[in-house]
Amino acid sequence: MGASTTPLIALGEVRTCLVPTSATLHRAEASELLSLVPGRRVLWRQRPGTLAVSPATPVGVDCELLLTGAAPARVVGTVASRAIVVGGRMLQSSVRTQVVRVDERRRQTWSHYLSRAGVTELISKVGDRADACDGLADGYLNGVPTPDTLDLASIGERLLARLRTDASLDQRAPMQTSTTRLRWTARVGGAAAPDMAFCLDDESVRSAAITVRSEKDLDAAQRFCEDLAAHDWLLTIGDAAIEEADRFPPSSDEEAELLGAVLKHLAHLWMPGAHAPPQLRALWKDLQTDPGFSRQWTALIGQVRDRLRVMQSEHSRKARVSSTNW
Numbered sequence: 292m293g294a295s296t297t298p299l300i301a302l303g304e305v306r307t308c309l310v311p312t313s314a315t316l317h318r319a320e321a322s323e324l325l326s327l328v329p330g331r332r333v334l335w336r337q338r339p340g341t342l343a344v345s346p347a348t349p350v351g352v353d354c355e356l357l358l359t360g361a362a363p364a365r366v367v368g369t370v371a372s373r374a375i376v377v378g379g380r381m382l383q384s385s386v387r388t389q390v391v392r393v394d395e396r397r398r399q400t401w402s403h404y405l406s407r408a409g410v411t412e413l414i415s416k417v418g419d420r421a422d423a424c425d426g427l428a429d430g431y432l433n434g435v436p437t438p439d440t441l442d443l444a445s446i447g448e449r450l451l452a453r454l455r456t457d458a459s460l461d462q463r464a465p466m467q468t469s470t471t472r473l474r475w476t477a478r479v480g481g482a483a484a485p486d487m488a489f490c491l492d493d494e495s496v497r498s499a500a501i502t503v504r505s506e507k508d509l510d511a512a513q514r515f516c517e518d519l520a521a522h523d524w525l526l527t528i529g530d531a532a533i534e535e536a537d538r539f540p541p542s543s544d545e546e547a548e549l550l551g552a553v554l555k556h557l558a559h560l561w562m563p564g565a566h567a568p569p570q571l572r573a574l575w576k577d578l579q580t581d582p583g584f585s586r587q588w589t590a591l592i593g594q595v596r597d598r599l600r601v602m603q604s605e606h607s608r609k610a611r612v613s614s615t616n617w
Contacts, residue, residue, distance in 0.1 A: 299413070299420065300427050301477040301509045302356075303387030304443040305520040306451050308470040309528070313463040315379035315556075318343070324457055325374050339565045340378050347371040349408040350446050351401060355439045356390065357430030358423075363440070364415040366390060367398050370443060371409030372450050377521050378560040384451040386443050387513050390427060392417075411441075428476040432498045444472065466552040468528045473520040475499040477512035484508075487574050489519075497523055503571070511568035518567045519574075522584060525561060529553055529591045542602045550595045558595075561588050 310316055316324065318341070322333040325345035336342040350370045355363035368388065375383040393412045404410070417423040436442065451470070472495060480486065480502035488500045499519065501512050532553050539546040563584055564575040578584050 297479070297506050298389040298391045298410075298509060299417075299478070300424050301387055301389045301512060302427070302431050302441070302443065303385065303475045303477075303513055303516060304447050305473045305475070305517050306384045306447045306470055307473070307520045307524040308382050308451065308455065309464050309466070309468045310376065310380055310382045310460065311455050311462050311464045312460040313465060314461075316343075316376055317341075317379060320459065321376040321379065323459055324454060325376060327374065336566065340560065340562050341376075342378075342566050343376040345374040347373045347408055349405055350386075351404060352388075352411060352441060353398075354441045355437070356427055356441055357434035357436070358417065358426040359429040359434065360422075360426055361418070362415075363430075363437075364413055364417055364427075366411040366413055366415075366441065368404045368411030369408050370411070370441075370446055372446055374450060374454055375517055377566075380556055380560060381521050381524065382451070382454060383517055383520065384447045384454070385513060385517050386447045386450070388441075388443075389509060424478045428478065428500055431476055432474060432500065443474075447472075465556050466532070466549065469495060469531065471495050471497065471520065471524045471527055473497045473499060473516055473523065475501060475512065475516045477501040477503055477509050479503055479506055479509070485571050485574055487577065489578065495527075501571075501574070508568075508570055511571050515567050515571040515574060518564065519578075522561065522563050522588075525557055526584065526587055526591070528557065529588070529595070533591070533594060536598070542605045547599065547602050550599055553595050554592070554599070558592050561585075561592075 318335055321343040325333045325343055327348055328346040331346035334344040350372055352370055353367045356366055358364050370386050370388045372384065372386045375385060388409050388411045390411050390413060396414050398414060481504065484502040484504040486502040490498045492498055499516060503509060503512055532549055536546045536549050564572050567575060
């Protein structure tokens, strides 16, 4: 069997949506939903906010990776997929794989790959480490996929669709929301790390290129990206709710119901960095400075509360007028 060297890069994707159920999932419900592997327990964290993480399951792949400036590289191995419930309200599918070189560039038996969940081995020859990392990161985030390309998006979407249609969920979510995707890469950069470039690609897709200090921090990058994706989703859904509320007549019941749902079901979930790995929490400090995640959330929730107060005041005024006229 080919012995692997230090991973070149980790590639991943996180999809985030609202749990399609009317009630908040508590520990028993979340554990039941995330019991993807019989006999393996769901990890649970109670404070400062609840977090449930399923065991990882391997998905076998034999495909190509886009490599900027070179021909696609063949990889064989597995993608590790898991699911997360944040605060009993947010549901995530999270998939990732570490790309490694091997001494023997030939295909092994599947038992070899299945014993190393979340690792794909390069069969093709690539350039030196720095060029290979650059090419793989850019190819994954900016390349044009083909049918032969590693498709983390489909793996993550299948898992999320399976969870969203689970029979234990009543499909009566308190508000209509969209799903966001965060694609990420992580590579080892030494003492200068951690560092990150974060980009909003379009209305629902985001990209993050992360540099960590050491190989052991590559797994931490996945947990950081899950935390980042959850808070980016909250901002996205909050903005969308305000935009949708503007479509209704001022002070209407529909506007009040939509904005009220943001306060009741989402506002308390804002805790950036609370579940992020300690070695990568410095990345949250940068995000708080530019673009200023918490400033945007504070302004958003402030606007929601102000509009609800105005509606309440308007309804009280109309009630007094009606009473006086009578």
